[in-house]
Amino acid sequence: MANVRSIAHNVLYRVLYEDAYSAIAINNAVHKENLSGVDVSFLSALVYGVLERKLTLEYIIRQYSSIRIKKIEKGTLIVLYLGMYQLIYMDKVPDSAAVNESVKLCKQLRLYKSSGFVNAILRNFVRADKAYCLPDQQNIVKYFSVVYSCPESMVTELIATYGQDLTEKALRGILGRPPITVRVNTLKTDKSTLRRELEKQGATVDDISFLENSLNLSAAGSIDQLPQYREGHFFVEDAASQLCAEILGAQPDETIADVCAAPGGKSLYSAIRMENRGAIYSYDIHEHKIKLMEDNARRLGISIIRTALRDASSACELPACDRILCDVPCSGWGILRRKPEIRYKTDTNIDNLTKLQYSILCMSIKDLPSDSVLVYSTCTLRKKENHDIISRFLEEHPDFVGEPIKLPEGIDHIIEEEPYCLTLLPGVYDTDGFFIAKLRRRPT
Numbered sequence: 001m002a003n004v005r006s007i008a009h010n011v012l013y014r015v016l017y018e019d020a021y022s023a024i025a026i027n028n029a030v031h032k033e034n035l036s037g038v039d040v041s042f043l044s045a046l047v048y049g050v051l052e053r054k055l056t057l058e059y060i061i062r063q064y065s066s067i068r069i070k071k072i073e074k075g076t077l078i079v080l081y082l083g084m085y086q087l088i089y090m091d092k093v094p095d096s097a098a099v100n101e102s103v104k105l106c107k108q109l110r111l112y113k114s115s116g117f118v119n120a121i122l123r124n125f126v127r128a129d130k131a132y133c134l135p136d137q138q139n140i141v142k143y144f145s146v147v148y149s150c151p152e153s154m155v156t157e158l159i160a161t162y163g164q165d166l167t168e169k170a171l172r173g174i175l176g177r178p179p180i181t182v183r184v185n186t187l188k189t190d191k192s193t194l195r196r197e198l199e200k201q202g203a204t205v206d207d208i209s210f211l212e213n214s215l216n217l218s219a220a221g222s223i224d225q226l227p228q229y230r231e232g233h234f235f236v237e238d239a240a241s242q243l244c245a246e247i248l249g250a251q252p253d254e255t256i257a258d259v260c261a262a263p264g265g266k267s268l269y270s271a272i273r274m275e276n277r278g279a280i281y282s283y284d285i286h287e288h289k290i291k292l293m294e295d296n297a298r299r300l301g302i303s304i305i306r307t308a309l310r311d312a313s314s315a316c317e318l319p320a321c322d323r324i325l326c327d328v329p330c331s332g333w334g335i336l337r338r339k340p341e342i343r344y345k346t347d348t349n350i351d352n353l354t355k356l357q358y359s360i361l362c363m364s365i366k367d368l369p370s371d372s373v374l375v376y377s378t379c380t381l382r383k384k385e386n387h388d389i390i391s392r393f394l395e396e397h398p399d400f401v402g403e404p405i406k407l408p409e410g411i412d413h414i415i416e417e418e419p420y421c422l423t424l425l426p427g428v429y430d431t432d433g434f435f436i437a438k439l440r441r442r443p444t
């Protein structure tokens with residue numbers, strides 16, 4: 001039988017200390033160890049759970065440890081995270097199993113000297129009825145930081161941008177796993193047929209109020225094993241990204257450029273909206289991601305996507321387009337549900353990032369004809385990468401004007417912002433955090 005705790009330990013080590021991404025590291029471990037069913041679920045729950053609660057767990061461990069967190073050997077600390085996580089958040093794991101398995105794990109990992117230390121902390125915690133203190137709410141930054149496991153610098157910036165209440169909503173919204181949202185490929189099927197077929201496979205299927213041709217799936221098992229997936233009847237994409245493509249508004253027979261396109265979700269969505277008529281130029285700077293887009297387009301029976309390797313911050317010519325999408329690389333604060341580890345990577349150079357985003361925007365409009373549409377988007381909540389970029393762009397480009405976004409029923413602006421901007425916060429509409437701005441080059 002697979003030792004899932006030991007595999008989780010290994011995955012966490014890779015994510016926390018070797019810069020691996022959680023989803024990829026979990027996936028690799030599942031294949032390497034040949035895991036299935038409950039083992040996969042347990043592994044995901046442990047890894048995502050610990051990453052999502054790391055600062056909370058540290059705060060509690062500190063209350064029971066005689067050694068400072070920074071002085072605890074990395075492998076031992078991960079055993080403690082895992083043990084504490086099971087004791088606090090996993091009702092189905094008996095306390096005795098959480099403690100004993102943690103001690104056993106120390107021995108398996110040859111952390112012989114640590115096993116007594118781990119045993120004492122976890123046992124004392126259980127003996128104390130799992131009592132722990134949280135920071136005083138008078139210091140709201142520290143309190144949010146510990147309760148929602150986000151660095152204080154992140155909490156401070158979010159409160160400055162969104163205020164305390166919306167920040168708390170957003171932070172609460174990044175806990176737990178996101179829904180699996182799919183876009184129906186209306187080139188091959190329709191929503192009610194797909195729903196019926198997926199339900200027959202045992203999936204629970206829900207509508208999304210503001211997206212006509214999309215569904216949320218749960219209990220669907222491994223998505224890429226479903227026949228409807230393999231036959232290209234849908235693709236997976238978060239609702240916020242789908243809404244972004246909806247706002248881009250591609251029409252049949254138009255020409256579209258998607259300058260930061262991989263893995264291709266918004267290009268695929270647009271191609272379906274366009275009934276596979278017209279042309280979509282989907283570019284990305286990373287070669288290995290180009291093939292991914294091509295594979296997806298093929299599976300969905302889409303023929304109008306033309307992929308190419310291209311640096312969007314370069315002056316390379318673009319075809320004359322009706323619409324252009326700059327879905328730029330960003331700090332990713334809106335997708336912490338999917339990549340919980342992002343919040344601990346505090347070394348992002350924000351100035352370099354905003355410089356790149358701004359230059360992608362400026363280079364992408366060089367060949368954009370008058371009266372064409374430009375959409376700029378990010379999956380972050382940082383004002384510097386969102387509203388500030390757009391304000392500067394409009395100031396420096398008087399030939400562009402904001403185009404009010406027509407929102408579908410079921411969704412509305414959450415914050416006060418220009419009608420051509422839309423900010424989505426996790427925890428409000430069960431979407432990723434996202435920013436979309438729609439502009440138009442003035443007609444001549």
Ligand SMILES: C[S@@+](CC[C@H](N)C(=O)[O-])C[C@H]1O[C@@H](n2cnc3c(N)ncnc32)[C@H](O)[C@@H]1O
Nearest residue numbers: 260261262263264265266284285311312327329
């Ligand atoms: C936010 S993701 C795009 C997601 C995509 N639009 C979708 O809907 O699936 C940003 C993408 O930009 C790409 N990228 C980063 N720097 C780039 C550059 N200078 N030129 C073109 N693409 C770039 C990254 O490889 C990444 O795939």
